[in-house]
Amino acid sequence: MKKDRYLADYVTLLLVAVVLALVPLGVGDSAHYLRIVTLMLIYMAYAVAFNIIFGHTRQLFLCIGALAGSSAYLSVVLATKMFLSPWATIPLGIVFAAFLGGAFSYVSVRRGLGVIFVGVVTLVFSLIFHNLILGLRELTNGETGIETKALGVGVLQSGRGSYYVILAVLMASLVLYHLLMRSRAGTAFRAIADDEFAAELVGIDVTFFKVLAASIGSALLGAVGAIYAYYSGFISPTEYALVSVDIVVLVTLLLGGMGTLLGPVLGGVLFAVLDELVRPLGRLNVLVYGVLMIVLVITFRHGLVAALRKIIKVRIP
Amino acid sequence: MPVVKGVSLEVQQGEAVAVIGPNGAGKTTLFKAIAGMLKPRSGKILYQGARIDGIRHCDTVKRGVVYVPAERELFPQMTVLENLELGAYTNYKSRRERLEFVLRLFPRLAERREQMAGTLSGGEQQMVAVGRGLMAKPSILLLDEPSTGLAPLFVSELYRQLSRLKAEGLTILLAEQQVPHALSFSERAYVLENGGIRLFGKSADLLGDPEIQRSYLGMV
Amino acid sequence: MIAILVDGIVQGLQLSLMAVGITLIYGLGGVLNLAHGQFAVVGGIATALFVEAGVNPLVACALGILSAGVFGFVVDRTLLLPAYRSAGEERLLLGLLITLGLSFVVNGFLDYKYPNISLTLKLATPSFSVAGITVRTASAVAAAIAIVAFILLFAFLKGTLLGKVVRSIIQNEVGAGLCGINPGRIRTLIVTLSAMMAGMGGVVQGLFSSLGTEMGNELTSFALIVAVVGGVRSINGTLAAGVLLGIVNAFASYYVGAYLTLIILLGTAVFTILLRPAGLFAYRT
Numbered sequence: 001m002k003k004d005r006y007l008a009d010y011v012t013l014l015l016v017a018v019v020l021a022l023v024p025l026g027v028g029d030s031a032h033y034l035r036i037v038t039l040m041l042i043y044m045a046y047a048v049a050f051n052i053i054f055g056h057t058r059q060l061f062l063c064i065g066a067l068a069g070s071s072a073y074l075s076v077v078l079a080t081k082m083f084l085s086p087w088a089t090i091p092l093g094i095v096f097a098a099f100l101g102g103a104f105s106y107v108s109v110r111r112g113l114g115v116i117f118v119g120v121v122t123l124v125f126s127l128i129f130h131n132l133i134l135g136l137r138e139l140t141n142g143e144t145g146i147e148t149k150a151l152g153v154g155v156l157q158s159g160r161g162s163y164y165v166i167l168a169v170l171m172a173s174l175v176l177y178h179l180l181m182r183s184r185a186g187t188a189f190r191a192i193a194d195d196e197f198a199a200e201l202v203g204i205d206v207t208f209f210k211v212l213a214a215s216i217g218s219a220l221l222g223a224v225g226a227i228y229a230y231y232s233g234f235i236s237p238t239e240y241a242l243v244s245v246d247i248v249v250l251v252t253l254l255l256g257g258m259g260t261l262l263g264p265v266l267g268g269v270l271f272a273v274l275d276e277l278v279r280p281l282g283r284l285n286v287l288v289y290g291v292l293m294i295v296l297v298i299t300f301r302h303g304l305v306a307a308l309r310k311i312i313k314v315r316i317p
Numbered sequence: 318m319p320v321v322k323g324v325s326l327e328v329q330q331g332e333a334v335a336v337i338g339p340n341g342a343g344k345t346t347l348f349k350a351i352a353g354m355l356k357p358r359s360g361k362i363l364y365q366g367a368r369i370d371g372i373r374h375c376d377t378v379k380r381g382v383v384y385v386p387a388e389r390e391l392f393p394q395m396t397v398l399e400n401l402e403l404g405a406y407t408n409y410k411s412r413r414e415r416l417e418f419v420l421r422l423f424p425r426l427a428e429r430r431e432q433m434a435g436t437l438s439g440g441e442q443q444m445v446a447v448g449r450g451l452m453a454k455p456s457i458l459l460l461d462e463p464s465t466g467l468a469p470l471f472v473s474e475l476y477r478q479l480s481r482l483k484a485e486g487l488t489i490l491l492a493e494q495q496v497p498h499a500l501s502f503s504e505r506a507y508v509l510e511n512g513g514i515r516l517f518g519k520s521a522d523l524l525g526d527p528e529i530q531r532s533y534l535g536m537v
Numbered sequence: 538m539i540a541i542l543v544d545g546i547v548q549g550l551q552l553s554l555m556a557v558g559i560t561l562i563y564g565l566g567g568v569l570n571l572a573h574g575q576f577a578v579v580g581g582i583a584t585a586l587f588v589e590a591g592v593n594p595l596v597a598c599a600l601g602i603l604s605a606g607v608f609g610f611v612v613d614r615t616l617l618l619p620a621y622r623s624a625g626e627e628r629l630l631l632g633l634l635i636t637l638g639l640s641f642v643v644n645g646f647l648d649y650k651y652p653n654i655s656l657t658l659k660l661a662t663p664s665f666s667v668a669g670i671t672v673r674t675a676s677a678v679a680a681a682i683a684i685v686a687f688i689l690l691f692a693f694l695k696g697t698l699l700g701k702v703v704r705s706i707i708q709n710e711v712g713a714g715l716c717g718i719n720p721g722r723i724r725t726l727i728v729t730l731s732a733m734m735a736g737m738g739g740v741v742q743g744l745f746s747s748l749g750t751e752m753g754n755e756l757t758s759f760a761l762i763v764a765v766v767g768g769v770r771s772i773n774g775t776l777a778a779g780v781l782l783g784i785v786n787a788f789a790s791y792y793v794g795a796y797l798t799l800i801i802l803l804g805t806a807v808f809t810i811l812l813r814p815a816g817l818f819a820y821r822t
Contacts, residue, residue, distance in 0.1 A: 060633060115629050116569055116769060117810070120761045123571070127758045128803055135796020242754060247641055250634070284649045290641030297634045298619045354714075378717030390712035392705045403705050407717040409698060453717060 009178050009261060009317045016265055017171050024163050034159045038231070040272040041166045045224040046245060047252045047264035048173045052180065053217035055258035056189040057210050058196075059105055060115055062242070063122035064249050066129035067218050068225025069240030071097040075226045076148055076235050077139050086230060094222040100125075101218025105211045126242050133237040145236030148229055162231050169227060173220055178261060178317075180216065185209060193259070247289050254296040257303025261317040266304050320346045321512045328457065333479075333489040335499040335520060337533065338509035344492040345387065347509070348461050351490075352384035353377040365456075379407050381456030387465050389446040393435025397426055400434050400445050404452030412452065419448040422478050440471035447475070457488040464495045476502050496533040500524045540672075541787050547676045549783020550683035551745070555738040555756060556763035556775045557690065558731030564707030564770050565720060565727045568620055568632030572612075573735055574756030575643040580605030580736025581748035582647060585656040594658065602736040609732020612639065613725050621721070640753060647750035654750070656743035679741040686737055687776065694772070703727060707770055735760075762806045782806065 020041070027033040046064060053061050061067070071093030078089040104125070108117045133140045140146065180186055188209040191199040200206050229235040238244060248271060256267025274292075278285045300307075305316050321343040328334045336344050349355045351362055353374035362370040369377055374384070392400050401419060405412035420427040423444045429437065434445055443463060450458055460479075464472040476498050483489060483502075493499035500506055500520040508516040508529070516523065523529050555577060562570045584601025588594055616639060620632040658675075694700035706713045706720050713720060738756070742748040767778030785805050789798040 058630070060630065062637070111810075115626060115633065116563075116765065119569065119571070119633050120765050121807075123754075124758050124762055124803060124806075127755060128799055131796050131799050135794075135799075243641065243644070250637075282649070283652075284645060287642050287645030287649065290638045290643075290645055293638035293641065294616060294635055297631065297638065373714075373719070375714045375717050375719045378715070384715060386711075386715070390709050390715060392708045392712055394708055395701070395704065399701060403701060403713075403716045403718070405716075406702070449716065 006178075006182065008315060009182075012262055012317050013171070013174060013178065016174065016262075017167075020167055020170070020265075021164070024160055031159055034163060036272065036276065038159075038163045038166055040268050041163070041170050042224060042228050042231075043245075043248050043252060043271065044264050044268035045166075045170045045173050046221060046249050047256070047267060048170070048177055049217040049220035049224070050249045051217075051253060051258060051260075051264055052177065052213050052220070053101070055253060055260075055263070056181075056186075057192050057213040058115070059108075059210060059214055060119045061101070061104070061122045061214070061217075062119055062246060063104075063125045063129070064221060065240040065242060065245030066122075066126040067097045067101055067221045068228070068245060069129060069133070069237065070100060070225075071222030072225040072229040072235055072240065073133060073140060076146055076229055079148075080146060081139065086226075090223070090226045093226045094219050097222025097225070098215045098219035101221070102211050102215035105214030106207070109207045109210050123242075126246070130237055130241060140237075143237065145234050145239075147234045149233045166227065166231065169224065173224075174261065174265075176216075176220070181261075185212060189213060243286050247286070247293065251289050251293055251296065253303070254293065254301070255304060257305030257307075260303070260305040263303055263305050270304070321350070321509075324509070324512070324514055326507050326514070326517070328488060328490050330456075330488050331486050332505065333483050333491065333503040335503035335506040336490070336492045336509055337494070337496050337499055337506060338515075340494070342509045343512040344509055345461055346512075348384060348386075348459050348490075348492055352382060352459055354384070378453050381454065382459070383450045383453045383455035383457070384459040385446050385450040385461065385463065387462040389442050391434045391442060391445055391449070394433060396431050397434055397437070397445055398430045401426070401448050401452050404449030406453070408454055415452050415454065419451050422451070422481065423448055439466040440468060440475075443467060443471070443475065447478075451482070455487065457490060458482075460489065460491045462492055462494060464493065464498065472498060496529075497524075541791050542784060543672065544676060545784035545787030546780055547680045547683075547783070548745075548786060549780035550680055550687075551738055551741045551779075552759055552763045552783050553776045553779025554683050554686060554734055554741065555760035556767065556779050557687075557772060558734045559760050559764040560767070560769060560772055560775045561703075561707075561727050561731045563764070565703065565724045566613075566617065566621065566632070567625075567628050567710075568617060568636065569629065569761075569769075570731075571633055571636040571757055571761075572640040572643065572753075573636075573731075573760050574753040574758070575640050576605050576609055576732040576735035577739030577742065577756050578647060578748065578750060578753045579608050579643065579739070580733075581656040581739030581743050582651060582654060582750060583736075584658075584740055584743065585654050585748075586651075588656075589654075598658075598740050601740060602733050605736025605739065606729045606733035609735075610725065610729040612732075613728040617728075621724070640757065644750070644753050647753075651750055655747045656739070657747040658740070658743045675744045679744050682737060682741055686734060690734075690772075699723070699726075707772075762803070766806050766809050778809075 023037050024034060027037060046068065050061070050064055053059050074096050075086060075089040075093035078084050078092065079086050104118065104121060108114070108121065111117065134142050181189070188199070188204050191202065191204055192206055192209060196206055225240065232239070252267035252271045253263060254267070255270045256263035256265065275285070278288050281288065309316055324347060336347065338344055346355065350357050350370070353369065353372050353376065357370050360370070361368055364380065364382060369380065369382065392403070401416060402412055405415055425441060426444055426448060429441065434442065437445065447460070447463060463475060467475065472495060479489065479502060491499055491503060500523055503520045506517065506520045506523050507514050508523070516526070516529070555573065558576070559570055559573050562568060580601045583604035584597045587597035587600050592600065616635055617632065620628050620635055623631055694704055702713070702718055702723060705716070706718065706723065710720060739748050742752070763779045763782055764775055766782065767774030767776070782802060782805065786798060786802055789801045793801065
């Protein structure tokens with residue numbers, strides 16, 4: 001009977017997989033729209049990672065793009081300069097991102113410095129990352145970026161192939177999320193998010209679990225960030241900037257609902273639609289997202305999943 | 318879960334009333350509610366005929382309800398003088414007179430007037446806290462465990478000064494763990510245990526009560 | 538060497554000017570303002586617009602700073618209210634997210650509407666000599682503005698009742714309430730003041746080099762580093778931290794180059810934070 005507890009989760013995962021797998025068929029031949037839905041998947045995966053880091057352990061990492069970008073750049077630079085295969089360098093990037101995220105988390109938890117420290121340091125790290133990429137021009141080609149087409153990740157070259165590869169990555173991350181949350185770690189996360197002090201008193205090793213959440217989330221960011229670089233055919237610092245990644249992830253999770261399985265997915269869909277609607281506005285889209293962020297934080301903080309749970313009265317994962 | 322439940326107490330003008338009880342009985346919660354730092358879920362707090370429950374604590378001060386918490390809550394990087402003067406915020410222009418009064422009451426503070434409050438000893442900090450409360454021209458002074466962390470000598474001196482204030486007509490509501498001092502100082506007292514009133518009456522009577530003697534005065 | 542030191546101090550003063558605003562807003566409102574750099578940009582761009590409209594540059598600066606102040610006032614009275622209604626960590630998180638969103642709004646708007654405008658103030662005499670050292674007039678004027686601002690600030694905080702009230706709230710908000718002080722109204726005043734100081738920082742940036750619409754986040758980051766290193770509740774600390782980091786910045790840029798300097802700066806900041814987590818001048822309770 002224990003299996004029934006997670007029936008909702010399994011059903012949800014299956015539904016998500018099926019629905020998302022069918023999307024390319026709906027899109028038809030349009031390469032443009034295929035790219036849009038693929039990007040949607042990428043951002044959903046980013047959101048899953050941020051969900052683990054912030055949604056569950058309240059660590060406000062304002063360097064999502066920078067973490068993803070660190071992994072991506074490490075991978076691409078090693079691949080181009082040292083002629084290593086991306087299959088070797090992507091894992092390196094993942095480890096690097098996990099290390100960085102874990103380090104930020106460890107230092108701030110150890111020092112008991114809380115939200116301010118994490119927010120400030122990660123925000124500053126975003127700036128550092130951006131400037132570092134620009135500064136190490138010989139390695140990274142600065143603002144212009146590097147082409148990644150010829151690097152031999154063939155499977156990410158074709159339109160539909162990429163979509164399904166990335167969908168697989170997204171599903172893997174959702175499954176990872178599910179497994180994480182049903183494990184002992186998940187219980188610890190819930191306790192920490194609820195009341196960190198009380199969790200400590202009850203004997204939960206808050207440091208370990210926060211660093212774990214940060215590391216796993218960052219590893220996921222690294223994986224997706226690197227894959228994105230190879231998928232899109234080139235890498236440049238603007239692809240990983242605060243206004244490109246962080247704000248999207250924040251809005252996505254606010255829309256969908258933090259701390260839930262379906263949150264990143266629903267949020268991702270809503271955001272993709274929104275993005276399309278806002279496209280004719282050009283560069284004003286950042287403003288729209290900012291406004292949306294403020295409005296959501298104030299009024300709709302718990303997201304769509306929470307709202308649906310109240311309306312339909314079903315425990316949506 | 319309510320910390321304080323079904324408590325009813327009353328203080329007349331000019332009286333000194335004590336609330337005694339063990340740690341965690343709810344004395345501080347009760348005082349914070351009266352001072353406006355906590356909102357009671359039900360019930361009323363009436364002051365001079367008007368309701369004050371639900372009013373913010375910065376506004377109760379203007380009405381004359383002044384709270385001196387056990388934690389003192391001083392301004393550590395400001396001088397004793399500045400701490401005291403800020404106590405008179407609600408009637409700042411006339412602070413001179415009150416200041417002289419307070420400094421006469423606590424001469425040690427006059428000596429240390431330019432010293433940073435954070436560098437004072439526990440007893441001196443307590444004096445500043447009480448003095449700051451007095452600067453606000455209270456009609457009723459709520460003192461939460463004023464003897465906390467004080468050496469016995471300081472406690473005696475503190476209560477001596479409180480008696481002087483009482484003699485001048487100040488209404489005082491006192492929460493204390495130092496039961497003997499509290500009961501000899503006050504006219505009436507309430508015994509608070511587990512969030513409810515267990516006993517109340519004239520302090521003199523309570524001092525002679527065998528139960529009180531056993532539980533709080535260490536007598537067998 | 539001295540020239541670099543002087544340059545560092547002047548830059549440091551500008552950093553402190555920005556950072557003090559963060560310290561004040563945090564001390565009084567419990568909100569870490571991630572849009573602080575945007576206040577500076579608003580001030581700077583407003584000044585540029587006034588100058589373009591033909592207003593006398595000096596008056597334009599004053600108007601620009603005032604605009605920043607008005608902007609800060611409006612933000613405090615509207616956007617930050619939901620944050621003020623919460624307390625503690627909830628308020629902090631809410632404040633962070635709202636101000637982050639605001640930074641995107643301002644950034645997005647200015648980027649769209651004025652992509653090519655930047656504030657560059659050129660002075661009549663580019664430099665002059667003092668005791669054999671050539672000093673950029675811009676640096677001198679910037680330093681003068683910052684120093685005067687700080688002197689006024691300290692006079693206000695130490696000498697006036699309102700200033701003492703502000704300090705009391707920063708040092709102990711509960712204690713202030715016990716004295717009958719209502720932090721709400723004073724908070725608005727301080728947020729406005731902080732925004733104006735940020736506006737000054739923006740104008741000063743225009744004096745040094747130039748201020749563009751995209752600099753908001755960078756300015757915020759620098760201000761945050763300085764505020765956190767100096768102790769996010771200590772004004773003296775913020776001033777000291779700013780000057781210190783300004784000097785580090787100046788020397789590092791000279792010897793090592795712009796991009797690596799940033800790393801060194803952060804390294805210094807992290808180092809001091811690890812040594813003294815509550816800040817250089819924080820009061821140890």
